[in-house]
Amino acid sequence: MIMPELMIEAQDLRRNFSSKEAVAGISFTTRRGEIFGLLGPNGAGKTTTIRMLTGQIDPSSGSAVVAGCDVVKERTRLKERIGVVFEEQNLYERLSARLNLQFSCWLYGLPESRVDEVLDLVRLRDRAKDKVRTFSNGMRQRLMIARALLHCPPLLFLDEPSRGLDPISAREVRQTIKQLSDAGTTILLTTHLMDEADQLCQRVAFIVNGRLVANDTPRNLKLAHGQRALLVTLAGDPGSQNGNSALCEMTLSLDDPADQQRLATWMTQDKVRAIHSREATLEEVFIEVAGVRPA
Amino acid sequence: MHIRSILAIARKDALDILLNKATLTLLLTPIFLAVLFVVIGALLGSHTTNALVYNPGKSGVEQIINSAFSDIKITYANSPGNVAATFGPDGTHKNTSYALGLVVPADFDANLRAGGHPQLNLYVDGSQVGNVQSQLLLRALTDYARSVANPQPPASITVATVNPPSPANNDLQDIGQVYSTAILLSSFLVGTSLVPGLLAEEKEKKTLRMLMVSPASFSDVVAAKLLVGLVYQLLLAMVALGIKGGYTGEVPLVLLFVLLGSCFSVSLGLLIGSIFQTTTATGAFSGMISFIYILPIFFVGPFVQLLGSNPFTQLIKVLPTYYIADGAINAIQGQATFSATLLDVSVILASIVLLFLVAVWSLRRQAAVVSTI
Numbered sequence A: 001m002i003m004p005e006l007m008i009e010a011q012d013l014r015r016n017f018s019s020k021e022a023v024a025g026i027s028f029t030t031r032r033g034e035i036f037g038l039l040g041p042n043g044a045g046k047t048t049t050i051r052m053l054t055g056q057i058d059p060s061s062g063s064a065v066v067a068g069c070d071v072v073k074e075r076t077r078l079k080e081r082i083g084v085v086f087e088e089q090n091l092y093e094r095l096s097a098r099l100n101l102q103f104s105c106w107l108y109g110l111p112e113s114r115v116d117e118v119l120d121l122v123r124l125r126d127r128a129k130d131k132v133r134t135f136s137n138g139m140r141q142r143l144m145i146a147r148a149l150l151h152c153p154p155l156l157f158l159d160e161p162s163r164g165l166d167p168i169s170a171r172e173v174r175q176t177i178k179q180l181s182d183a184g185t186t187i188l189l190t191t192h193l194m195d196e197a198d199q200l201c202q203r204v205a206f207i208v209n210g211r212l213v214a215n216d217t218p219r220n221l222k223l224a225h226g227q228r229a230l231l232v233t234l235a236g237d238p239g240s241q242n243g244n245s246a247l248c249e250m251t252l253s254l255d256d257p258a259d260q261q262r263l264a265t266w267m268t269q270d271k272v273r274a275i276h277s278r279e280a281t282l283e284e285v286f287i288e289v290a291g292v293r294p295a
Numbered sequence B: 001m002h003i004r005s006i007l008a009i010a011r012k013d014a015l016d017i018l019l020n021k022a023t024l025t026l027l028l029t030p031i032f033l034a035v036l037f038v039v040i041g042a043l044l045g046s047h048t049t050n051a052l053v054y055n056p057g058k059s060g061v062e063q064i065i066n067s068a069f070s071d072i073k074i075t076y077a078n079s080p081g082n083v084a085a086t087f088g089p090d091g092t093h094k095n096t097s098y099a100l101g102l103v104v105p106a107d108f109d110a111n112l113r114a115g116g117h118p119q120l121n122l123y124v125d126g127s128q129v130g131n132v133q134s135q136l137l138l139r140a141l142t143d144y145a146r147s148v149a150n151p152q153p154p155a156s157i158t159v160a161t162v163n164p165p166s167p168a169n170n171d172l173q174d175i176g177q178v179y180s181t182a183i184l185l186s187s188f189l190v191g192t193s194l195v196p197g198l199l200a201e202e203k204e205k206k207t208l209r210m211l212m213v214s215p216a217s218f219s220d221v222v223a224a225k226l227l228v229g230l231v232y233q234l235l236l237a238m239v240a241l242g243i244k245g246g247y248t249g250e251v252p253l254v255l256l257f258v259l260l261g262s263c264f265s266v267s268l269g270l271l272i273g274s275i276f277q278t279t280t281a282t283g284a285f286s287g288m289i290s291f292i293y294i295l296p297i298f299f300v301g302p303f304v305q306l307l308g309s310n311p312f313t314q315l316i317k318v319l320p321t322y323y324i325a326d327g328a329i330n331a332i333q334g335q336a337t338f339s340a341t342l343l344d345v346s347v348i349l350a351s352i353v354l355l356f357l358v359a360v361w362s363l364r365r366q367a368a369v370v371s372t373i
Helices: A046-053 A075-081 A097-108 A113-121 A137-149 A167-182 A194-200 A218-225 A257-268 A282-290 B003-019 B021-044 B061-068 B080-087 B108-113 B131-149 B167-173 B176-187 B189-204 B207-212 B218-244 B251-275 B279-288 B291-299 B302-307 B311-318 B320-333 B338-367
Strands: A006-017 A020-031 A035-039 A061-066 A082-085 A155-159 A186-191 A203-208 A211-216 A229-235 A247-253 A272-278 B049-054 B072-076 B100-103 B119-125 B156-162
Touching: A006 A046, A006 A186, A020 A046, A020 A186, A020 A203, A020 A211, A035 A046, A035 A194, A046 A061, A046 A155, A046 A186, A075 A082, A082 A137, A097 A113, A097 A137, A097 B003, A113 A137, A137 A155, A137 A167, A167 A186, A167 A194, A186 A194, A194 A282, A203 A218, A203 A282, A211 A218, A211 A282, A218 A282, A229 A257, A247 A257, A257 A272, B003 B021, B003 B189, B003 B218, B021 B176, B021 B189, B021 B218, B049 B061, B049 B080, B061 B072, B061 B100, B061 B131, B080 B100, B080 B119, B108 B131, B119 B131, B131 B156, B176 B189, B176 B218, B176 B251, B176 B291, B176 B320, B189 B207, B189 B218, B189 B251, B189 B279, B207 B218, B218 B251, B218 B338, B251 B279, B251 B320, B251 B338, B291 B311, B291 B320, B311 B320, B320 B338
Parallel strands: A035 A186, A035 A203, A082 A155, A155 A186, B049 B072, B049 B100, B119 B156
Antiparallel strands: A006 A020, A006 A061, A203 A211, A229 A247, A229 A272, B100 B119
C-alpha cells in the first residue's frame, strides 16, 4: 500500500447540526509521518472535524481526502487505513484486554498473533488476561491505542488522548504516541492541553468556533505571536529603597520602551545578576491568536 | 452486509452475554422455570398409574403405555375377558383400581406385518386419565402400529372410556399440558429482552462508535445482534421445552411454533432496541410488555371451555402471542387442525414481518445519526 505524501487534505470542510454550524469551512493538510495537533477549547469543532475525517459523518459541504481515500465516496477503504482512539473510553469492560483485541482481529480478519505484538507495544502484555474494568484510566487509554493499531494503519486519529488521566498515565500515553511517530505513523491529535501539543506536535492548528485561526509549527507560532520577553534576576527588590539583599526575578518585555529603560537602569546600578530569554507558551499564543482561553 | 463482521460481532456478543450476570440470569430463567415445573409436577402428581394388560404375544406395543406415564404399574390379565370385565362397556360408571386397560391379540405384530388390521382394545378410566392424555396415548399406539407395518394400514383401535368425566373436570385434568406451553411462552421473553439490551449497550457504552470506524456497518451490527439473539432464544426454548417434556403430539409442529415464536420474540426485541437508547429503558420496557407472553396462556387449551366466550377472550386474540400459544398447545396436545394451524402460522408470520419492517424503518432513521449517538 503506497501512501500519499499528504495524509490528510481537508478543503473547506463544513458541518451543520440543525441550525448550528459546528465546523465552518476549515482547510488544512497533514504530511506523512508528522504529528499534527488540532487545538481548541471544548466545543470548538475538533471532534466533529475528526468524525468527518474518519467517515463517521458526512460533511455538509467541502471535501477531504484521508490516506488517499475520499471520506464520503471511499468509506470502506478509508476504514481499513485509519485507526481511531476516541475521546471516551469505549472498551468492552467485561471482556479481558486480550478478548477486546481479539474481537478487533475478528472484525478486520487479522491473525490473532497481532494481539501480543500490540500489547507489547503499549506495555500491557502482563495484564492481557485481566478484565478491562479492573484497568486504570491510563491502561484503558493505552489499550484503546493498541486496538487502533491492530491493523497497522498508516494514519492514527487521537481524540483528547490524555483527557482525565493522572500526570503519570498521561506521560505514558505521550511516550506511546512518540514511539508511534518514530515508527512512521502519521498522527492527528486533538487536545485542549497546550503543553501536550507543544511536546508532541510538529505542527498545530488552532480551531475556534469551527474555524481554523492559525496553522504552523509551535516554534513559528511562538515567534510570530508570542511576546518577546526576558527573565531578569536582580539583587534586591528594585522597588525597595532600603537595599534588601534578597534576589528577585522580573519579566520584561523587549517591545516595551519602559521595560527597556528599566533594564538599562538596573544594569547601570549593577543590580542584574542574570538574564534569560523567556519563550512564550503555546497557551499564550493561543490566547493572543484566538482571543479565548483553550479550556 | 459483511459476513465476517456479523460473525465477529455475534461471537463477541455470545461471549459477553455469558460474562454478564444480568443476561446470564435472563438466559437461565426459562431453564429454572422448566425444572421448577417438573419438580412441582413430580411432587403434586406423583401417583402410580395402574394398568391391566393382556399381551400374550409380548408385543412391543406394551412399551408405549410404559413410556406414556412416569410411574406405571402393569398387571397382566389372563384373558381379554378379564380386562373387559374389569372396566365394563364404553360410557358406563364403574369403580376400578385400574386407570388403563389394554388387550393385545397374540399375533398382533405378525398380523400387522402381514398387512392385516388386528384389533387393539384400549380401556380408559376417565376419572383418572384426562381426555388429552387419552388422545395422546391413542396417537402413540397408532404410530407404533405404523412403525411396525409401514406402509401397511395400521391396526384398528377401539377405545372404551368408563367413568367419563364432565367437560369441566376433563379440562382441569389436562391442565398439566398447559405447563409446557407456559414454559415455552415465557422463554420467549429472552429474545425480547436480549436483543434490545445488546443494541442499547453498544450505544450506551459508545462502543458503537468504535464499530462504525471498523469494517462493520450499522446493518452488520444489527444483523449480529439478531443472529445471536435468535440462536440463544431457539436453544433455550428447545431445552426448556425438552426439560418439561413438551415434545409430544405433533412434534414437527411443536418445533415450527418454537421457531416462529423465537422469530417473533427477536423481532419484537429489535423494535424495542430501535426505539430505546439505554439498557435501563429497554429492560424496563421489555419487563412491562412481558404480559403479552404470559396472558395468552390463560386463554388457550383447557381454559377455553372453562372461560367460555366473553369480550375478554375475544380481545386477547389481538395479541399475536395468543396465536403462538394456541398453535403450540394444539401441537403439544396433538389436536392441531389444518385450518387452526394455518390461521396461527399466518398471524404469527404477518406479525414477524410487520415488526421487522417497522424496526428496520426505525433503525434506518437511526443509522443516519448513528455517529452522534
